[in-house]
Amino acid sequence: MGNFEAAEKILDRAGAEKRSSLSEPEVYEFLALAGLEAPRCAVYPAAGLKAAEAAREICSAMPGEKVVLKLVSSRTLHKTEAGGVKVLDKTTAAVAEALKALAGKFSDAEGFMAVEFVPHSPFALGEELLLGARSDDAFGPVITLGPGGTNAEALTRALRPGLSPSIIPVELAPNREAWDKFLKGNWVWRYCAGEVRGGRRLAQDGEIFKWLEGFAHIMRHFRDGGPSPWAIEELEINPLAVCGGRFTALDGVLRFRSARRDTARPKPSAKGVDSLLHTRSAAVVGVSEKKMNMARIILNNMAKAGFPRDRTYIIKEGVAEIDGVKCFASPAALPEKVDMYVVAVPSPEVPRVLAEAGGSGKVNGVVLISGGMGEKAGSEDMGRAVVEALLRGREKNPDFALSGGNSMGIVLNDVKLNTFFIPEYKLEHPLGVNPYNARTAFVSQSGAFVISTISKMPWLKPAYCVTVGNQQDITVPDYVGRLADEDGLKVILVYMEGFKLGDGLALARFIAKARAKGKQVILYKAGRTAVGQKAVMGHTASIAGDYLVTRLIMENAGALVAETFDDFNDLAAMACSFADSCIKHGNTFFISNAGFEAAGMADGVTSRVTANMGEGVAKEMTRILNEFRLDSIVDAKNPLDITPMAPDAAIGGIVRTALASDEFSGALVAMIPLTVMMNTLPKGGAWPDDLEKSFLKGVAEDARAARKPLIFCVACGSKFEPYCAYAQALGLPVFRSADRAVKIYGTYLDYVLGKAA
Numbered sequence: 133m134g135n136f137e138a139a140e141k142i143l144d145r146a147g148a149e150k151r152s153s154l155s156e157p158e159v160y161e162f163l164a165l166a167g168l169e170a171p172r173c174a175v176y177p178a179a180g181l182k183a184a185e186a187a188r189e190i191c192s193a194m195p196g197e198k199v200v201l202k203l204v205s206s207r208t209l210h211k212t213e214a215g216g217v218k219v220l221d222k223t224t225a226a227v228a229e230a231l232k233a234l235a236g237k238f239s240d241a242e243g244f245m246a247v248e249f250v251p252h253s254p255f256a257l258g259e260e261l262l263l264g265a266r267s268d269d270a271f272g273p274v275i276t277l278g279p280g281g282t283n284a285e286a287l288t289r290a291l292r293p294g295l296s297p298s299i300i301p302v303e304l305a306p307n308r309e310a311w312d313k314f315l316k317g318n319w320v321w322r323y324c325a326g327e328v329r330g331g332r333r334l335a336q337d338g339e340i341f342k343w344l345e346g347f348a349h350i351m352r353h354f355r356d357g358g359p360s361p362w363a364i365e366e367l368e369i370n371p372l373a374v375c376g377g378r379f380t381a382l383d384g385v386l387r388f389r390s391a392r393r394d395t396a397r398p399k400p401s402a403k404g405v406d407s408l409l410h411t412r413s414a415a416v417v418g419v420s421e422k423k424m425n426m427a428r429i430i431l432n433n434m435a436k437a438g439f440p441r442d443r444t445y446i447i448k449e450g451v452a453e454i455d456g457v458k459c460f461a462s463p464a465a466l467p468e469k470v471d472m473y474v475v476a477v478p479s480p481e482v483p484r485v486l487a488e489a490g491g492s493g494k495v496n497g498v499v500l501i502s503g504g505m506g507e508k509a510g511s512e513d514m515g516r517a518v519v520e521a522l523l524r525g526r527e528k529n530p531d532f533a534l535s536g537g538n539s540m541g542i543v544l545n546d547v548k549l550n551t552f553f554i555p556e557y558k559l560e561h562p563l564g565v566n567p568y569n570a571r572t573a574f575v576s577q578s579g580a581f582v583i584s585t586i587s588k589m590p591w592l593k594p595a596y597c598v599t600v601g602n603q604q605d606i607t608v609p610d611y612v613g614r615l616a617d618e619d620g621l622k623v624i625l626v627y628m629e630g631f632k633l634g635d636g637l638a639l640a641r642f643i644a645k646a647r648a649k650g651k652q653v654i655l656y657k658a659g660r661t662a663v664g665q666k667a668v669m670g671h672t673a674s675i676a677g678d679y680l681v682t683r684l685i686m687e688n689a690g691a692l693v694a695e696t697f698d699d700f701n702d703l704a705a706m707a708c709s710f711a712d713s714c715i716k717h718g719n720t721f722f723i724s725n726a727g728f729e730a731a732g733m734a735d736g737v738t739s740r741v742t743a744n745m746g747e748g749v750a751k752e753m754t755r756i757l758n759e760f761r762l763d764s765i766v767d768a769k770n771p772l773d774i775t776p777m778a779p780d781a782a783i784g785g786i787v788r789t790a791l792a793s794d795e796f797s798g799a800l801v802a803m804i805p806l807t808v809m810m811n812t813l814p815k816g817g818a819w820p821d822d823l824e825k826s827f828l829k830g831v832a833e834d835a836r837a838a839r840k841p842l843i844f845c846v847a848c849g850s851k852f853e854p855y856c857a858y859a860q861a862l863g864l865p866v867f868r869s870a871d872r873a874v875k876i877y878g879t880y881l882d883y884v885l886g887k888a889a
Contacts, residue, residue, distance in 0.1 A: 134166035134346070136353050136360070143354075143362045143388055152387055155204055157245055159384030163369075168346045170381050171248040175204060176231075178241040187228035190246040197222055198249035201230050204242050211383075219249065250380050252373045254281050258323030258334055260371035261379075262297070265347045267365050270636030273302040273351030274681060275344065279320045280371035299684045301637050302348045311344050312337075317688070324374060334374045343372065343379055356392040363391035397633050398523065400606050404533025405614050407471035407496035408542060408606070409596060411549055415445040415463070415470045415495075417485055418477040421454045426501065426553045427476035430541065431455060436556065437563055438548035445470065463492035471496050474541070474551050479504035482537070483517035490525015490532050499551060500536030500601070515604065522605055538601035540579020545595050554583055562586050566593045568836070568863025570622035570711035575600065575611045577629045578658075585701060591860045592708065595621065607632050609639040612653075616646040622711040625704050626655045626691070636682060640689040647690030652707045652883070655691040656700040657682050692883040699876070705865035706841075706880040710798075714839040717797050718881045719744050721790035722771035722874075723783070724802040725810075729847065729870040730773040733800065736874030737771075740881045745770040749793045756785040776807035783810070784827030791834045791842070798841030800877065801831070802870035805852045814854045823858045832862040843877060845870045 139162050146154055154162060160170035174193060176186045190199060203216030211217050216238060220226045227246075234244055252259045262280035267273055278297025298318040305311055315321050315337065324340070326333030347367065354364040365388060369381040414434065418427035432455065434444060446454055449461040460466055463473070473495040475485055482502050489495040504514060518537065525532040535542070541551035543562055550561055562574075572594045576582045579599035586592055596615065600608050608628055615624055624646055628639070643653050659679060683693050692707070694700035718740040722733040737743045745768075753768035760782040766774055774783060783803070790796050805812030813821035828844070835842035844859045845867045846852055856866045867873035 134168075134349065136166065136350075139165040139350075140354075140360055140362065143360075146388075147362065147390075151206075152389060153206070154384075154386040154388075155206070155242075156202065156384055157204065159386045160381065162386060163381055163384065166346055166350050168343060168381065169378065170384075171250060173245055173247045175243050175245050177243045178204075178235060178238075181231065181235055181244070183228045183231040183235070184224070186231060186244075186246075187224045190227050191222050191224050194222060194246060194248055196249050196251075198251075199227060200247040200249050201227065201234060202245045202247060203234060203238055204245050205238065205240065206242065207240065208238070222249075247382075250373050250375045250382060252375045254371070254373075256323075258320060258325075258331070259374050261320065261324065261374075262368065262370040263343055263347065263372045264366070264368040264370070265302075265351045265364070266367070267351075267355060267363055268301075268636070268678075268681065269633055270631035271301040271303075271640070271681065271685060272634065272637050273348075273355050273364075274685075275300055275302060275305070275347050275351070277314075277318055277321070277340075277344070280369075280373075299681055300688070301640065301685060302351050303637055304640065304685075304689075305344070305348055308341065311341055314344070315340065335377050335379060339374075339377065339379055354388065354391070357395040358391060361391055362388050364388050395633055398526075398605075400533035400610060401531045402614065404496055404531040405606055405610050407531065407533070408499065408535055409544070409598070409611070409614060411471040411497075411542075411544060411547055413443040413445075413468055413470045414439065414472040414474065414549065414551075415447055415460075415466060416474045416476070417447045417489075418475065419446050419448060419454055421448070421451050425476075427474070428454070429553050429555055430474055430476060430501070430551050431457060433550040433552055433556070433561065437543075437550035437561070439550075463489050463494050466492070466494050469494045469496065472542070472549070472551070473498045474501065475499065475536075476501040476553065478502070479514060483514070483521050486518060486521035486534070487524065490521055491528060493528045495525075496529070496531045496533065497606075498532075498534040498536070499539055499542055500534055500604070501539055501541065501553060502536070503538035503601075518604055534605035535598070536601040537604060538579075540582060540599035540601075542599065543594070543597035545593060545597075552583070559583055559587055560590045562593050562597050564593050565595075566591055566708075566863070569593065569708040571595050571620050572623040572625065572708050573615045573618070573621055574598065574625040575608055575615070576625075576627035577601070577603065577608055578627055581627045581656075585704075589701060589705065592704070594625070603630075603632055607635050609635045609642055612639060612646070613642040616642045616649065616651065622651055623704075623707045624651055624653045625700075625707075626653060627658070627700070628655060629658045636685065640685050643686060643689040643691045652711050653691045654694060654700065654703050654707050655686055656694045656697070657686065692880070699879075702865070702867070702872070702876045703880060706876060709863060709865045710841045710880070712839065713798070713841050715797050715841065715881065715884050718742055718878075718885060719796055720877070721745070721787070721796045721799040722802075723774055723786060723790075723799070724771065724804075724845075724870060725774050725776050725778055725783070725807060726802070726804045726847075727773050729802045729804070729845070730771040732869075732871040733771045733802065733874050736871055736878065739878060740885060740887070741874060741878040743770045744795070746795055749789065749795055752789050753786055756782060756789065759785075776804070777809060779809045780811055780825060780827040784830050787827065787831045787842075788834050791831065791838050791840055796840070797881075798843070798877075799831075799835070800843045800845065800870070800873055802845035802847065802867075802873065805846055805848050805855055812852060812855045814858075823855065826855075826858070828859055828862055828864070832859075832864055836863070841877070843867065843873050845873045 163170045199222045201218045218230045260280035264276040368385045446459040448459040451459045543550045573596040574594040575598045719742045724730045750768040757763040811821045811825045815822040844864045
């Protein structure tokens with residue numbers, strides 16, 4: 133593990149000099165003490181430099197036929213670009229001349245360094261790597277491995293998704309198996325390991341393991357809450373060059389600061405979180421007996437949802453009851469301990485209300501609707517008062533927990549509880565059970581994101597619909613952690629803005645647990661740009677984090693990360709519709725009655741999604757085409773353009789044939805509904821159509837029986853919204869363009885089956 137006590141003294145010395153970074157020679161010394169290989173080097177101060185004498189020493193001490201001279205300067209970050217690096221033949225004259233030239237060019241230099249030359253090719257992929265580690269508030273120490281060299285940043289920016297550097301939190305790499313998986317997903321390591329066509333192995337896995345594990349040990353020791361008084365903010369080796377089967381650091385950066393000692397946030401108890409997920413009794417604070425305010429809307433929504441009136445209470449002094457619900461002067465007067473305590477009062481009243489709830493010992497979970505609790509500038513004192521009231525309440529009841537503030541509320545279908553403050557005439561609330569969807573939970577930091585999604589997807593009826601707000605106590609990962617253990621739950625939808633300390637790591641662990649139990653997790657992470665991070669910070673008063681780091685870690689943990697809001701909605705539809713399906717492969721049947729859609733679907737057939745069809749299935753489809761006299765204009769193939777002449781019965785027969793065949797994992801049906809041959813409008817208008825005569829009901833039943841995905845597409849205007857709604861009511865995800873349907877389905881198949889080789 134190295135001599136960390138001696139390495140710590142290097143940081144002590146630099147810290148005493150009021151520095152927050154080490155020089156390159158100090159980085160080499162630090163690495164050597166940590167048990168990692170650094171090149172031989174010698175430093176010569178700029179002041180009083182005697183070039184000829186230094187050149188003789190360098191040529192005598194350095195091995196090999198070449199030597200590297202480098203500028204030592206805290207003011208020049210990129211030495212190569214500035215001309216501060218020279219590779220020379222190892223002769224006294226050449227070295228002396230180069231030292232004089234460097235001294236003349238860099239008059240403010242602190243010194244110059246002679247470094248052992250390590251022969252390698254900087255232009256061959258795999259011979260120069262970038263190995264980095266950094267301290268991250270959300271994930272703890274994280275390690276990065278990617279392409280190295282002077283063009284590392286430009287190359288990384290140019291890479292398409294899937295070829296980014298690999299990133300892993302140190303705490304998620306406890307053993308060799310974890311490092312094996314990390315390397316397997318690293319594209320540049322394949323070049324180093326000789327796993328590309330025409331390549332040769334440059335280093336054994338054990339050599340890179342030594343560096344990865346060495347960095348992990350360093351970052352565990354020099355971290356917030358660790359054994360050292362110092363925390364490393366960033367440690368980067370670029371390049372980490374391979375020569376003779378071994379790796380050597382050829383440049384290094386190490387930035388550090390004083391370590392923070394107390395890094396853990398006070399977490400709510402499991403029972404406190406469970407009380408808000410499995411509520412049996414609830415009270416509402418802030419209800420007006422004179423007008424329909426926010427709290428009264430919540431009260432009415434609870435009653436309309438069917439939550440037991442005899443387990444519902446109002447906290448209000450001087451009033452006997454409101455809307456048939458009994459009032460009590462204070463939480464201490466409640467006849468029982470309540471699981472959920474919904475607070476919707478003006479912000480200045482919140483600390484008092486929470487103090488009363490906590491002091492009563494009769495409240496477990498609080499849903500704080502009120503905003504202005506520290507998530508915006510000027511409300512920090514209010515936020516601190518809320519936290520103080522919460523912690524005091526826990527002294528009396530350790531299960532006292534708070535969800536919010538700035539929460540939209542919680543909807544629990546199992547117990548018929550709805551605490552959204554949106555009136556029914558504005559939103560069809562997610563109440564009831566969709567029999568065709570997998571059992572789902574929706575946990576979102578943003579309440580507006582939830583109601584926007586549900587408004588666009590009224591078929592979505594999550595068993596748990598939780599809006600978390602600014603996470604002053606219970607956080608999104610706290611909820612996901614409890615739901616990961618929930619029996620029967622198949623899908624968890626997550627919208628995440630910012631993390632509290634350590635919560636990124638916690639969320640990754642809970643996602644991995646959920647995936648291990650067969651659940652699918654669809655995640656949208658906001659704050660992908662600097663501007664986006666500022667917006668997130670303003671809303672949640674939490675750590676926005678680096679988007680790329682978050683995305684890669686969450687994908688490795690087992691989440692399907694959506695890039696856009698539309699992607700999130702469409703992938704959610706896939707998961708909710710097909711999480712119970714048995715998808716064995718990506719070969720899919722495609723059918724349309726329009727040539728452009730058939731061509732568009734064919735263009736989307738790449739990677740995991742294939743469109744193969746054997747002679748047996750083609751023969752059966754030809755029989756059906758012949759039955760409806762379509763064989764003279766249509767050939768049985770995949771994708772199949774069945775033309776606008778095909779009636780519902782012909783389309784249904786073809787699709788049922790595909791669903792019955794083991795050749796196909798599922799089907800994508802894209803129909804332009806304008807043809808007179810199909811029933812695409814509801815019965816009762818000035819037209820002969822009747823949706824009940826459509827092919828949709830029969831093929832939807834066959835798809836469920838076969839446990840195969842069936843996707844429907846309607847690429848026409850608003851007149852056909854009833855057609856789309858009819859398909860959605862049958863449990864089919866509906867798209868409005870066939871090419872997008874193929875793209876999203878391919879993404880979903882990559883998630884379910886693993887990315888195609």
